[in-house]
Amino acid sequence: MAALGYYLPPSRRTVEQVVTAGQANSSAEKLIQLGFGSICVADDVSAEEMALQAVRDLQTRSGFDVDKVDLVIYAGALATSSVMADDEQERWGAMTDPTPLFRFPGLYLQAKLGLPNAAVIGLAQLACNSFQAAIRTARAYIVADPDIHNVLCVAADRFPRSAKREIVYNLMSDGACAAIVSRSCNTNRVLSMTHVSRGAYWDAAVSHDQLIAAYFPLARRVIVDAVDRAGLNLESIDLLVPHNLNLKSWTILAQILDLPIERVYTANIGRIGHVVASDNIINYVDAIDDGRIRVGDKVALFVMGFGAHWSCTVLEA
Amino acid sequence: MTPVNTGSILLTGATGVVGCEIVREFFRRDATRSMVVLLRGTAREVEKKRSWLLEWGEVPAGERHRLEAIGGDMTTAGLGIPPGAPLLRSVTDIIHAGAVTRFDQTREVAIRNNVTSTSNVFALARSCHRLERIAVISTAHVAGRRCGTILEDELDCDTQFNNEYERSKAFAEDEARKAMSDLPIAILRLALVVGRRTDGRVAHFSGLYPVLRLFYRGLLAMFPGDAGQLLDVIPSDFASRAVWHLLDRNFTAGKTYHVCAGRDRSLAVGELFPKIAACIAAVDSSWERLGRPLPLAVSSAVFQNFIEIVEMTGNTRLRDVVRQMQTVTRPMESPKIFDTTQLDLDLANDGPSLTNAREWLQPIITHAVETSWQHGLRPTHG
Numbered sequence: 001m002a003a004l005g006y007y008l009p010p011s012r013r014t015v016e017q018v019v020t021a022g023q024a025n026s027s028a029e030k031l032i033q034l035g036f037g038s039i040c041v042a043d044d045v046s047a048e049e050m051a052l053q054a055v056r057d058l059q060t061r062s063g064f065d066v067d068k069v070d071l072v073i074y075a076g077a078l079a080t081s082s083v084m085a086d087d088e089q090e091r092w093g094a095m096t097d098p099t100p101l102f103r104f105p106g107l108y109l110q111a112k113l114g115l116p117n118a119a120v121i122g123l124a125q126l127a128c129n130s131f132q133a134a135i136r137t138a139r140a141y142i143v144a145d146p147d148i149h150n151v152l153c154v155a156a157d158r159f160p161r162s163a164k165r166e167i168v169y170n171l172m173s174d175g176a177c178a179a180i181v182s183r184s185c186n187t188n189r190v191l192s193m194t195h196v197s198r199g200a201y202w203d204a205a206v207s208h209d210q211l212i213a214a215y216f217p218l219a220r221r222v223i224v225d226a227v228d229r230a231g232l233n234l235e236s237i238d239l240l241v242p243h244n245l246n247l248k249s250w251t252i253l254a255q256i257l258d259l260p261i262e263r264v265y266t267a268n269i270g271r272i273g274h275v276v277a278s279d280n281i282i283n284y285v286d287a288i289d290d291g292r293i294r295v296g297d298k299v300a301l302f303v304m305g306f307g308a309h310w311s312c313t314v315l316e317a
Numbered sequence: 318m319t320p321v322n323t324g325s326i327l328l329t330g331a332t333g334v335v336g337c338e339i340v341r342e343f344f345r346r347d348a349t350r351s352m353v354v355l356l357r358g359t360a361r362e363v364e365k366k367r368s369w370l371l372e373w374g375e376v377p378a379g380e381r382h383r384l385e386a387i388g389g390d391m392t393t394a395g396l397g398i399p400p401g402a403p404l405l406r407s408v409t410d411i412i413h414a415g416a417v418t419r420f421d422q423t424r425e426v427a428i429r430n431n432v433t434s435t436s437n438v439f440a441l442a443r444s445c446h447r448l449e450r451i452a453v454i455s456t457a458h459v460a461g462r463r464c465g466t467i468l469e470d471e472l473d474c475d476t477q478f479n480n481e482y483e484r485s486k487a488f489a490e491d492e493a494r495k496a497m498s499d500l501p502i503a504i505l506r507l508a509l510v511v512g513r514r515t516d517g518r519v520a521h522f523s524g525l526y527p528v529l530r531l532f533y534r535g536l537l538a539m540f541p542g543d544a545g546q547l548l549d550v551i552p553s554d555f556a557s558r559a560v561w562h563l564l565d566r567n568f569t570a571g572k573t574y575h576v577c578a579g580r581d582r583s584l585a586v587g588e589l590f591p592k593i594a595a596c597i598a599a600v601d602s603s604w605e606r607l608g609r610p611l612p613l614a615v616s617s618a619v620f621q622n623f624i625e626i627v628e629m630t631g632n633t634r635l636r637d638v639v640r641q642m643q644t645v646t647r648p649m650e651s652p653k654i655f656d657t658t659q660l661d662l663d664l665a666n667d668g669p670s671l672t673n674a675r676e677w678l679q680p681i682i683t684h685a686v687e688t689s690w691q692h693g694l695r696p697t698h699g
Contacts, residue, residue: 026630033629169630200535200607209634210535210609216623217538217610248626255619256539 001135001188001315002150005058006177006282007050008272009042015171024166034169035247037270041165042158042174047081048105050176051156052112054278058178061285066113069152069180073137074106075123075130077157077277077305082124084108087161109154118152127305128243129195130277131155131177132313136193138181151181157276167306168204168212170245171273177281187295188284191314192229194222201308211308215249218310220256223302226312230298237314238297240264241283243304244274265292277305280313293317324447325351325407329391329438330415332356332366334510335454337520338557339412340384341374346561351383353404355396355415363388373520391415391434396441408445410564413438414454416489418523420480420644427485435489439496450501452564457506457549457577459487462651469506469575469659479647490573501570505563508549508577508655509645510556514677517684522691525550528645529593529682530690532612533604536638537590539613541620544587546652549577550674552681558669559660567663579657584674586649587614592675596682604686617650 013021015036019028026034042050051074058064076082084103095101106120126133131153138151156176159165165172181190196218201207227234234257242250247269254261265287268279275282280301287293297317304310326343330336331354343352354370356363367386370376376384387404389397398404415438417430435453442448460467461478474491478484493502511526512519522530525548531537559576577583584592590611598605615623624643627635664670 030629030631034626198608200609207535209632209638212632212635213536213538213612213638214610215538217613220613221610246626248622248629252619252622252626255622256613256615 001179001190002182002185003058003062003064003180004178004188004281004285005054005056005061006175006278006285007053007057008040008173008175008275008282009045009050011041011043012038013041014038018165018171023164024171025164026166026169031166031171035266035269036171036273039165039171039173039273040175040275045158046084046086047076047156047158047176048084048108050158050174051105051109051154051178054154054156054176054178055109055113055152058180064180066115066152068150069115069118070148071138071141071151072106072110072115072118072120073123073134073151073153074109074120075126075134075153075155075277076105077127077130077155078159079124080160081105081157082122105156125307126309127307128274128277128303129305129309129311131280132193132301132303132311133195135179135181135190135313136195139190142181142183149183152178153181154178155277157278168208173273173275175272175275175278175282177278179281187317189316191232191298191316192226193311193313194226194229195309195311196222198308204306204308214308215304216253216256219253219302219304222310222312223257223300226314227300230314232298232314234259236298237263237300239287239293239299241280241287241299241301242266243302244269244272244279244283245304288317323349323351324409325353325404326410326412327353327355327404327408328412328414329355330413330454331370332520333414334520334523334553335507335556335560336414337370337373338513338553339414339560340370342557342561344374344376344380344383346565351385351407353385353387353408355389355391355398356386357390358388360388391437392429394437394440396437398441400444405441405445407447409447409449411438411442411445411448411451412454412560412564413451416454416486418482420482422481422485424481424484427481428488431482431485432488432492435492439492439500442500448501450564450568450570451503452560453490453493453502453504454560455490455504455506456483456486457508457575457655458483458648459490459506460653461487464651464653466654466656467575468656469573497571503563503568503570504573505560505576506574506655507556508551508575510553511550512552512681512684513554514552514680515554517680517682519553519684522685525645526685526690527641529685531638531642532590532593533597533686533690535607535609537612537642539615539620539623540586540642540646540649541617542586542614542646542649542652544585544614546586546649547580547583547654548586548589548649549579549583549655551576551578551671552677555669555671559664562664562668566667569663572659574660574663575655575657576660577655577657578671578674580654582671582673588675592678593682596679597686599679600683600686620646
C-alpha cells in the first residue's frame with residue numbers, strides 16, 4: 001500500500017453523553033469498564049464527504065498523485081453507506097421516485113476527485129470487513145489486469161442520527177479511511193489475507209449470542225491462518241492492529257493467541273471506539289505515527305463484522 | 318408383597334440416570350428375585366414413578382410384580398420405612414444409588430441429601446438380617462480438585478472440591494468406609510454417565526449433556542483445560558452392568574472401584590468436540606453446513622476472563638450458558654485420570670466391556686439430536 005489516510009469527524013461524544021442521549025444499551029459505568037471513553041460523530045458531515053476527506057488526508061500524508069489511480073473501490077460497511085442517503089431520506093417503503101437508490105458514493109467520489117479515467121466499484125454486505133475486502137479485491141485486479149497499477153480503496157460510514165451507538169457491547173464512531181494499493185510499492189506490503197464468512201449469523205438480532213460464542217474461535221482461526229500463509233508465526237508478529245472492539249475482548253483474544261497485550265495496538269479503543277470499517281487503517285496510521293510500527297515490521301490487521309465475517313491481513317510495514 | 322424366601326434387592330435413586338438402568342438390567346439378568354425401589358412422593362406419585370420404571374425397563378407384563386415401590390425419604394431416619402416392615406426380612410442386597418446431584422446445593426443441604434441419607438441407609442441395613450451385600454454408588458469426582466492419577470482406594474475429604482455435591486459424596490464415602498467394619502459394603506465410583514450404547518436413550522439429559530447441547534446450539538465459545546486431557550465418560554448400560562457384576566458375581570466387601578473409562582478408554586478433550594461434531598453431522602447434515610466453529614481449549618485464566626466479561630455485560634442468556642458450562646468445566650480445570658486397575662481385574666471374567674468413547678458416541682448423540690435434547694420419557698422429579 002503506497003499511501004494511507006483517514007478522517008474522523010471533529011464532533012465528539014463521551015460515553016456519558018451517549019448513554020444520556022439514549023444511544024446505548026449498557027450503562028456508562030459498564031462501557032467505561034469495557035474500555036470505552038468517547039466516540040466521533042459526523043453530525044451534519046455526510047459519509048461521502050468523510051470519504052473525500054480521508055483521500056485528502058492520504059494525499060497530505062504521502063503526496064500521492066491521485067491522477068495515477070486506475071480503479072476506485074468504495075466500500076461501505078453499513079447498508080446505508082452504499083447509497084447517498086441522509087437522515088431526511090424518504091423511507092424506502094414509501095418511495096415513489098426510485099432514482100435516489102442510484103446515487104452512489106463511489107461515483108460521487110470519482111467526480112469530486114476528477115478521475116474520469118478510473119473505473120469505480122462498490123463493495124457491500126461485508127460490514128466492518130469491507131475495507132480488508134477492498135484491499136483484497138484491489139490486489140486481485142492488479143494481478144488480473146496489467147493495465148491497473150494503482151487502486152484507491154475507500155471506506156466511509158456514518159450512522160443515522162438517531163441510531164444507537166452501542167452494538168454488542170461496543171461503541172461505534174463515524175469515520176472514513178483510504179489507501180492506495182499499488183503494483184510497485186515496497187512499503188506496507190500485503191503478505192497474506194484470510195477471510196471467513198458465516199451466513200449462519202446473518203440475522204444478528206436473532207443469532208446475537210451464537211455470534212458472540214463464535215467470535216473467539218473464528219478470530220483465532222483467521223489470524224493464525226493469515227500468519228501461517230505469510231510464512232510467519234505469531235511470535236514474529238510485531239504488532240496486532242485490531243478493530244476497536246472492547247478492550248476486555250481484546251485481552252481475551254490476545255491470551256488465546258498467546259500474544260502479550262502490549263503487542264496489540266489498543267490505544268485508540270478508549271479514544272474513538274469502533275470506527276466500523278475504518279479502524280484497522282486508522283490504528284495502523286496512528287501506530288506508525290506513535291512509533292509503534294517501523295519499516296520492515298510484520299503487522300497483522302484483524303477485523304470481524306456483522307453478517308458475519310472474520311478477516312485478517314498480514315503486512316510488512 | 319415382597320416374597321421373603323427368594324430375597325429382594327432394595328434400590329434407592331431408581332429414577333436417576335443410572336438407577337433406572339439398574340432396574341432395567343435387573344429384569345434382564347434375574348428371573349427370581351424381587352426389587353424394591355424407594356421413591357419419594359405421595360402414593361399416587363410413587364405408583365406413577367413405578368409405572369415409568371416398568372416402561373423404561375421394558376419389563377414384560379408377567380414380570381412386573383417383581384418390582385415393588387415404597388414411598389420413603391432417605392433423609393429421614395429409617396428412610397420412612399416402618400420398623401418391622403416385611404421388606405426388612407427379605408432384603409439381601411442394597412444398592413444405594415440415591416443422591417441429589419445439583420451442583421448449587423449449600424453445604425448443609427448437600428450433607429443432608431447425600432451424607433445423612435447414606436447413614437440412614439446403613440442404619441436400615443443393620444436391621445436387615447439377611448443382608449449380604451451393599452453397593453454404594455458414588456462419583457469419581459469425590460477426588461475434587463486433585464490432579465494426576467487418582468487411585469481407587471484413595472479418599473481425601475480434606476482436599477478442595479469444585480462444589481458441595483462433590484464434598485458431600487466424599488463425606489458419604491467416608492461414612493461408608495467407617496460402616497465397613499460391620500456392613501458388607503463396596504463403593505462404586507462412577508464417571509460422567511451418558512445414554513445407552515444401543516439406542517442412546519437416557520432418562521435425564523444431565524451431566525455432560527447440557528454442555529453438548531450448548532455446542533449443538535452454537536453457544537460454546539471455549540472451555541478451560543488442555544486439549545490433551547482426558548474426559549472420563551461412560552455409557553449407562555456399562556454402568557448398570559458393571560454395578561450388577563460387581564454386586565452379584567464378584568462382590569468383595571471393602572473394595573472401592575472406579576467404574577470409569579480410565580486412561581485408555583477416555584476421549585481427549587481436544588478430540589471430543591470434533592467427534593461430537595461428526596456425530597451430529599451424521600444425523601443432521603444441515604447443522605454441519607452452518608459452519609459453527611469448534612470451541613477453543615483455553616487456560617483457566619482465559620476462561621475466567623471470558624466469564625468475567627459475560628457477567629459484566631449482563632447478558633442473561635450467556636450468563637446462564639457460562640454457569641451451566643461451569644458444572645462440567647470446573648472439574649476440567651484440575652486434570653486427572655481415574656485409575657481402573659481394580660475394576661478391570663474384577664470385570665475381566667464375564668464382566669461388561671468398554672471400548673473408547675469414540676467408538677460408541679454416535680447413538681448417544683443421534684438420540685439427543687433426534688429428540689431435540691428433550692426428555693422423551695421421564696418420571697416426575699423426585
